Amino acid sequence: MSTRKHTALPKAQTLVEALPWLVRHNNKIVVVKFGGNAMVDDDLKAAFAQDVVFLRQAGLRPVVVHGGGPQISAQLDRHGLVSEFKAGLRVTTPEAMDVVRMVLAGQVQRELVGLLNAHGPHAVGLTGEDGNTITATKHQPRVEGELVDIGRVGEITGIDTGLIGTLLDDERIPVVSSIARSADDHHVYNVNADTAAAALAVALGAETLLVLTDVEGLYEDWPRSDDVISRLTASQLEKLLPDLSSGMVPKMEGCLYAVRGGVSTARVIDGRVPHSILLEIFTDEGIGTMVVPDAPGAQAAPGAGPHTTGGDAQ
DSSP: OHHHHHHHHHHHHHHHHHHHHHHHHTTOEEEEEEOGGGGTOHHHHHHHHHHHHHHHHTTOEEEEEEOOHHHHHHHHHHTTOOOOEETTEEOBOHHHHHHHHHHIIIIIHHHHHHHHHTTSSOEEEEETTGGGOEEEEEOOOEETTEEOOOBSBEEEEEEOOHHHHHHHHTTOEEEEESEEEOTTTOOEEEOOHHHHHHHHHHHHTOSEEEEEESSSSOBSSTTTOOOBOOEEEHHHHHHHGGGSOTTTHHHHHHHHHHHHTTOSEEEEEETTSTTHHHHHHHSSSOOSEEEEOOOTTOOOOSOOOOOOOOSSOO
16 A cells, blocks of 8 residues: 555645646636647657646647648658758749649648547537638748748738637637638748748737747757747747747747737747646646747837748648
8 A cells, every 4th residue: 555655645646736727727718839840750649649638637728820841841852842942931823832732731630530429429620711700811922122922921810719719618629720811812831830820829818828849949049059038028038039040930920929919928838748738737847939929018129010921831
């Protein structure tokens, strides 16, 4: 009996540690951006699905947003579509957009919904097209001062939370592909999944935005140091943005937009760590980098909106 008590004690301690976080997050919306290695490693995908279902069973209301950059690239290669890049973004022709749509809504989303529903009939897949959940306009970056046409790459112009809200009220887990339809020309556009997740988090009044990455978090002085910044304010993050690597910019811009739009915390976490979502939300230590709003009265810089520049939905 004493041996059984001893071996079970760490489990009890873990549950007790999670209690205040369960109370804090009860019935709160958590938007999770699924990406990086967690999308391509079978064990990490399974752990991710377990984490999201656990959130739902623990009284939270998770919403998953995903891209699919690696899968899109592989499928374009199979179709013999050579990608051209301008301003660091993939030029997305109408033919390439057909592949993007097929991969995101027909492959990545289907697999993720299947993994979630292995634990019960919880997940429902949709794209930004459904119910006009995400609308966008054509994004044209500037190169050397000139606007450049990069095809069906979209900049978010609106969010309609009606469909997602209905699914959440029915205790479902919405799984959203980062595709949008334009009200201007009625074309379908690929939008950056990091930015889409941030925009949805703000529109839904989410408690937390979680962004899975392939790094430990935001590094303090990369590449000279691999120390991770565990917590910073919106203003502190804004000062760092110009010096960040290109891959981190949309993620951290999304976090900045989220907390300035009313989301309590935005967190970048290492998706290479199994069960990283549970570690971040339900433990005292947490992992990754957490962005919080500025203290009341702090001066927020103007123009801190999401700059949607996603050629590949990542």
